[in-house]
Amino acid sequence: MVSYIVFLLVIAGIYALLAQSLCLAWGVTGLVNLGLAGFFAIGAYASATVVKWGGAPVPLGLLAALAAGAIAGFVVCVSTLRLRDDYLAIVTLGFAEAVRVVASNEIWLTGGTDGISGIPAGLPRDWGQGFHLASLAAVSAVVGAVWLALRRLVASPWGRALRAVREDQVVAAVAGKRVTRLKAEAFAISAAIAALAGALYGHYTSYIAPEIFQPLVTIYVFLAVTAGGNGRPTGATVGAYLLIAFLEATRFAAEVVPGVSALQAAALREMAVGVALILLLRFRQRGIFPELNQKAPA
Amino acid sequence: MPEALIQALINGVIAGTILAVPALGFTAIFAVLNYPNFAIGALATVGAYAGWVGNTAFGLPMAAALPVAFVAAALAGLAVQWMAVKPLEAAGALMMAIASLAAGLVLENMLRFGFGNELRGFDLPLLRDWRFGAFRVGPQQVENFVLALACMALLWAFLRFSRTGRAMRAVADNRDLALLRGVDPVRVAAVTVAVGAGLAGMGGMLVGLDTSVDPLVGTRLVLSIFAAAVLGGLGSIPGAVAGAIAIGVAEEVAVLAFNPAYRLVVGFVAILAVLTLRPAGLFGTRAG
Numbered sequence: 001m002v003s004y005i006v007f008l009l010v011i012a013g014i015y016a017l018l019a020q021s022l023c024l025a026w027g028v029t030g031l032v033n034l035g036l037a038g039f040f041a042i043g044a045y046a047s048a049t050v051v052k053w054g055g056a057p058v059p060l061g062l063l064a065a066l067a068a069g070a071i072a073g074f075v076v077c078v079s080t081l082r083l084r085d086d087y088l089a090i091v092t093l094g095f096a097e098a099v100r101v102v103a104s105n106e107i108w109l110t111g112g113t114d115g116i117s118g119i120p121a122g123l124p125r126d127w128g129q130g131f132h133l134a135s136l137a138a139v140s141a142v143v144g145a146v147w148l149a150l151r152r153l154v155a156s157p158w159g160r161a162l163r164a165v166r167e168d169q170v171v172a173a174v175a176g177k178r179v180t181r182l183k184a185e186a187f188a189i190s191a192a193i194a195a196l197a198g199a200l201y202g203h204y205t206s207y208i209a210p211e212i213f214q215p216l217v218t219i220y221v222f223l224a225v226t227a228g229g230n231g232r233p234t235g236a237t238v239g240a241y242l243l244i245a246f247l248e249a250t251r252f253a254a255e256v257v258p259g260v261s262a263l264q265a266a267a268l269r270e271m272a273v274g275v276a277l278i279l280l281l282r283f284r285q286r287g288i289f290p291e292l293n294q295k296a297p298a
Numbered sequence: 299m300p301e302a303l304i305q306a307l308i309n310g311v312i313a314g315t316i317l318a319v320p321a322l323g324f325t326a327i328f329a330v331l332n333y334p335n336f337a338i339g340a341l342a343t344v345g346a347y348a349g350w351v352g353n354t355a356f357g358l359p360m361a362a363a364l365p366v367a368f369v370a371a372a373l374a375g376l377a378v379q380w381m382a383v384k385p386l387e388a389a390g391a392l393m394m395a396i397a398s399l400a401a402g403l404v405l406e407n408m409l410r411f412g413f414g415n416e417l418r419g420f421d422l423p424l425l426r427d428w429r430f431g432a433f434r435v436g437p438q439q440v441e442n443f444v445l446a447l448a449c450m451a452l453l454w455a456f457l458r459f460s461r462t463g464r465a466m467r468a469v470a471d472n473r474d475l476a477l478l479r480g481v482d483p484v485r486v487a488a489v490t491v492a493v494g495a496g497l498a499g500m501g502g503m504l505v506g507l508d509t510s511v512d513p514l515v516g517t518r519l520v521l522s523i524f525a526a527a528v529l530g531g532l533g534s535i536p537g538a539v540a541g542a543i544a545i546g547v548a549e550e551v552a553v554l555a556f557n558p559a560y561r562l563v564v565g566f567v568a569i570l571a572v573l574t575l576r577p578a579g580l581f582g583t584r585a586g
Binding site: 030032034079080082083084085086087089090091093094095097098101102104105216219222263264266267268270271273274275277278281282285 | 333334336381382385386389391392393395396397399400401402403404406407408410411414415520521524525528532557559560562563565566567569570573574577
């Protein structure tokens, strides 16, 4: 039981990073990233290949993931930043699919649909329970660090400018903000955070494969961020832990529905996720931690 | 020209014409309601299952199963619009798009709950391909092609000659002016969603006829649909047709050069290229 909870807390921490990534792009800047699962995958593969095939230490793998995520984020968003915001949504959705197709077919690099197994963790796996606790400490520390950094960024003049871009690009531009550049920066940083989450996931579970990075992951994160409050790093982080609690609760709930096969139970859970997101968007759009109005600097 | 390339062109034009049907649905909803409806893949799947049930359980021929697909997907599309998307109109296009994505997930899993993950095939006679010299075309392929053309001809007539169709084009063209002239926006929006979703449903069934039906049959089309609509210019009706045929051909030709699995990536690359070089697409006017 304890090991189950520790495992869930590590996974929730990884989702918290994804939620923080989406908070910066969507909540603060207004850029909808429907390809979150793709950036998650990019980071997982970048770090896993560098560490496993390249023999680099894990911290270097994490850096590689951050770099790969930021570059991918920049390339994906750059062509759409001057267009209506829904173009970015379309491109990112396509990006996640393209990543999955490439990961499934470039067997020499990614192991194809078999994935990559035996990814080193950087922590000794033979510690048993100690390994999971140490991983929990490490992942939670990263979540805390990113949370602090995002809070600083969001409260900084840069963060204010991002919110101005979100509210009205024309006004922000008239006020002298470099709208395109701000959006590109926010999106690239956000993509790097998602990639870091992927790297940590690979090192913790030791196994990654294309099927892990399904579009459903993206919807989970939207649910988490909407529940917590999409404009605040605190809201996104708390939302991710609530998401994992909700997903586990639906797992048990689906098991007690009588006369339902395993496949049908899984379908019911995914329906619950979709319905929860629709209801939250409609009735609790500002989440548990609504964005606060910031006082203008004196 | 090498024969393989000509064969790929033939297949591509046929596949592209079928792709044009759901792409028209997506672009019509974008033109009138001003948001990208990400439930379009799931709506295509709804149509595919409805057509399959009509065909295998009630023995309907394809031309009669197609309206069944249209009606089922249109009803599902209206349900998505009223329950998930419309309440978010004030929150903007992006919120509507996200809600439609969530609604698509719900639809997909309702189908999975009811029908399971098995591949379902239509009740089709096995026919030998027609050969023209070195080239071959399946009779079923030709039937699907003709059915897709018929769908488009009906849509064209509807938009051209019916009062509602003209109202739809008026709203797409200039919303404020159309409202000023007494067009009922609620009615036009409802008809557009029904027609757009219905087109997606018919497209899903036509693709299901060509391959098979499973809960992801429409979702697999989504990238190609987006690519067709963006290439033609989001919101442009002739653009969606031209874009779909271009994407269909590009996918078939790409299969000659690369691993067949990469046909999915063609759509993504096309979207990136169009948005970088000419964001308004072939026929579009607005992208800013």
